[in-house]
Amino acid sequence: MQGPRVLDGVRVLDLSQGAAGPIAGMILGDHGAEVVKIDPPGGEWGRKLGPPFVGDDAAAYFGMNRNKRSIAVDLKHPDGVAVARALARSSDVLLESFRPGVLERLGLGYASLSADDPGLVYCSISAFGQDGPWRDKPGVDGIVQAMSGIMSVTGEPEGDPVKVGVPAADTMGAMAAVQGVLLALLARARAGHGQRVEVSLLDAMLMFQTVPLSMFLASGSSPGRHGSAAPYSAPNEAFPTADGHVMVAAYWPDRWRSLLEVLDCAELGEDPRFQTGAARVENRRAMRAELAERFRSRTTAEWLVALEAVDVLCAPINDYRALSAEASVMVEDRFPRLVHPELGPVPGVATAARLSETSARPERAAPLVGEHSTEILRDLGFDDARIEELLASGAVVQWQRASEAVTVAGS
Numbered sequence: 001m002q003g004p005r006v007l008d009g010v011r012v013l014d015l016s017q018g019a020a021g022p023i024a025g026m027i028l029g030d031h032g033a034e035v036v037k038i039d040p041p042g043g044e045w046g047r048k049l050g051p052p053f054v055g056d057d058a059a060a061y062f063g064m065n066r067n068k069r070s071i072a073v074d075l076k077h078p079d080g081v082a083v084a085r086a087l088a089r090s091s092d093v094l095l096e097s098f099r100p101g102v103l104e105r106l107g108l109g110y111a112s113l114s115a116d117d118p119g120l121v122y123c124s125i126s127a128f129g130q131d132g133p134w135r136d137k138p139g140v141d142g143i144v145q146a147m148s149g150i151m152s153v154t155g156e157p158e159g160d161p162v163k164v165g166v167p168a169a170d171t172m173g174a175m176a177a178v179q180g181v182l183l184a185l186l187a188r189a190r191a192g193h194g195q196r197v198e199v200s201l202l203d204a205m206l207m208f209q210t211v212p213l214s215m216f217l218a219s220g221s222s223p224g225r226h227g228s229a230a231p232y233s234a235p236n237e238a239f240p241t242a243d244g245h246v247m248v249a250a251y252w253p254d255r256w257r258s259l260l261e262v263l264d265c266a267e268l269g270e271d272p273r274f275q276t277g278a279a280r281v282e283n284r285r286a287m288r289a290e291l292a293e294r295f296r297s298r299t300t301a302e303w304l305v306a307l308e309a310v311d312v313l314c315a316p317i318n319d320y321r322a323l324s325a326e327a328s329v330m331v332e333d334r335f336p337r338l339v340h341p342e343l344g345p346v347p348g349v350a351t352a353a354r355l356s357e358t359s360a361r362p363e364r365a366a367p368l369v370g371e372h373s374t375e376i377l378r379d380l381g382f383d384d385a386r387i388e389e390l391l392a393s394g395a396v397v398q399w400q401r402a403s404e405a406v407t408v409a410g411s
Contacts, residue, residue, distance in 0.1 A: 005032030006358040010185070012036070013087050014068060015108075016097035017044035019141065019167050020201060021125050022064040023174035025095050028181065029067025030351040030360035036087060036376055037068040040075070041397045043369040055343045057368070062346045065366035066338055071377070072370030072397035075106055079395035086380050088113045088120065092194075093181055097125040100135050110196045121184040121194040123177050129200040139201065144169040148205035153212050156227045172204035226284075234280035234287060235259070238317055239295040246295065246303045249313040251277050258310040263294045340365035370399040 010033040014025040022037075022044075029035040037044075043057070046065075050058035071087075074080040085108065088094055094113065096103055103109050110122040124130060127139030128147075145151055145163050155162030180197035188194050206213065212223045215232065229237035233251035250259040256274075260266045268274055268290055273283040280287050295303065300316050307314040316322070324330055337345045343365070351360045373396050377387050390396040 002361075004358055005361060006355065007032035010034070010093065011091045012093040012095065013084075013091040014038065014095045015084070015103075016095045016125060018046045018097060019049075019060075019064055019170035020173035020177065020199075021095045021097040022046055022061075023171060024123070024125070024177035024181070025068060026064055026066055027174065027178050027351050027360075028093070029364075030362050031358070032361075033067075033093070035068040036091070036372075037065065037070045037367065038075075038084060038087070039070050039072045039369045041072050041370070041394065043072075047369070054346055055368075057366075062366040063348050066336075066346075066348055066362050067364050068367055069364075069372035069376060070367035070370055070399070071373040072399070073373075074395050074397075075108070077393065077395040079390055079393060081107055083377070083380075083390065083396060084108055085113070085116065087376075089117050090380065091117075091120065092185070093121045093123065095123050095125070095177065095181075099138065100124075100126055100130045114194065114196075117194075119188060119192075119194045121181055121188065121197060123181050123184075123197040123199065125173055125177055125199045125201070127200065128202050130198050134202075141167040141169045141201070144201040144205055148202055148209070149213075150205060150209055153209075153223050153225055153231075155225045157225050159225070161225070168208060169201040169205045172208045173199055173201040176204045176207070229284065232281065233277055234284050235291065237288070239288075239292055241295050241300045241303055242298055244300045245317045246300050246307075247315045247317055248307065251280070253277075255312050256280075259291075259307070259312050262306050262310055262312065263291065265290065265294060336362045338362060338365040342368065368399045370397045373398040 007028060010028070012025055012028050012033045012035045014021065014035055014037045016022055016025065025035050025037065047057040047061045049060045052059045054062050071083075073083050075084060088108070096108075104112075110124070113122060114120050126135075127144055128134035128137050139147070142163055145168065146161075148169070150168070151161040151163055154164055176199045177197070180199055184195050184197050212231065216222055223231035227237065228247065229235075233249075235256075236249045236251050238245045238247045248259065250256050257266070257269055260269050272279065274280050274287055298306075304314055304316065318326070334350050335347060336350055337347050340346050346365045348362065350362065353360070373391075374387055377390065377396065382390070387396075391398055
């Protein structure tokens with residue numbers, strides 16, 4: 001059903017590269033914003049985050065950049081900067097992820113652009129923030145994960161520190177950027193002017209760790225690494241079965257007793273080491289040894305049936321192949337497939353928030369480098385002669401098939 005979306009009419013200029021900024025722009029686009037992506041002439045570096053690839057660009061890039069049009073602009077060229085400034089003047093929101101100070105040196109900083117348009121919401125995403133001692137320190141997802149402390153609480157107790165297996169800093173940074181942009185747009189509607197939104201991946205990861213950091217700040221003791229287990233409750237972890245693993249959360253008193261009944265070891269409920277949640281956390285190793293041997297006696301599927309029958313929370317540990325076989329998970333609105341005119345169907349993952357009246361609606365596959373350059377310049381009011389000059393100078397690049405020449409007509 002085609003209907004209104006909450007950001008219909010909002011224009012976003014996306015100068016970001018990699019993952020955090022592009023994901024933020026994609027989410028805003030899902031909710032109706034018109035998003036123009038400025039690529040460097042050779043394409044942003046996120047296009048090379050592969051394999052696998054779809055055409056010349058990474059599958060990950062297509063997963064993070066739907067709902068956008070691309071104009072390829074050389075920001076080191078004076079005319080390229082002029083084009084970027086014109087795009088900013090026509091936008092409500094600007095997303096950028098350059099190192100602090102870079103856009104200021106190019107004449108595209110917040111102070112300069114907000115002087116042209118006081119209503120602009122200017123969102124800067126960086127690894128460690130726009131000021132402070134780490135301002136100029138470069139960082140990507142893995143570096144931020146390492147410095148944020150999360151790797152110290154991820155992995156097996158006796159093993160090495162482990163990075164979260166997904167780009168958690170980038171994804172949390174994207175979520176924080178979307179939140180900040182929406183709050184700034186709400187504030188603009190009330191106060192009549194825009195503002196700068198600053199997001200650091202480090203701050204996003206600290207927020208992501210609210211639970212373990214709160215525990216540390218209160219006690220001075222790090223939760224440490226516990227593998228699949230939660231440091232604050234037990235049992236709340238994966239156990240080996242006859243053919244795999246089953247995740248079990250049975251730390252509430254009634255579910256703990258039900259678990260022991262199913263495992264045929266109700267007597268453990270009288271053991272003082274396991275009588276309370278705090279005691280089980282303190283004696284987790286002994287508890288695990290008692291339970292693990294019993295879990296190995298049956299298959300994962302058998303345990304799921306037995307545990308669900310007594311309302312013990314449990315789940316198989318799916319890999320992506322198993323996940324893709326779950327019919328209740330693999331529904332169209334979770335995994336939209338958008339058709340690119342050159343590449344055909346391109347899969348993606350849907351935005352998580354669902355609104356009953358202004359629902360998100362992905363509509364456009366991620367663009368090729370400069371796929372819409374000429375179209376976007378025309379939208380800005382540039383005539384064909386000026387567009388020819390920009391293309392000829394290299395300030396702007398238009399995507400073309402290998403068999404085509406760079407022309408304005410028919411592009």
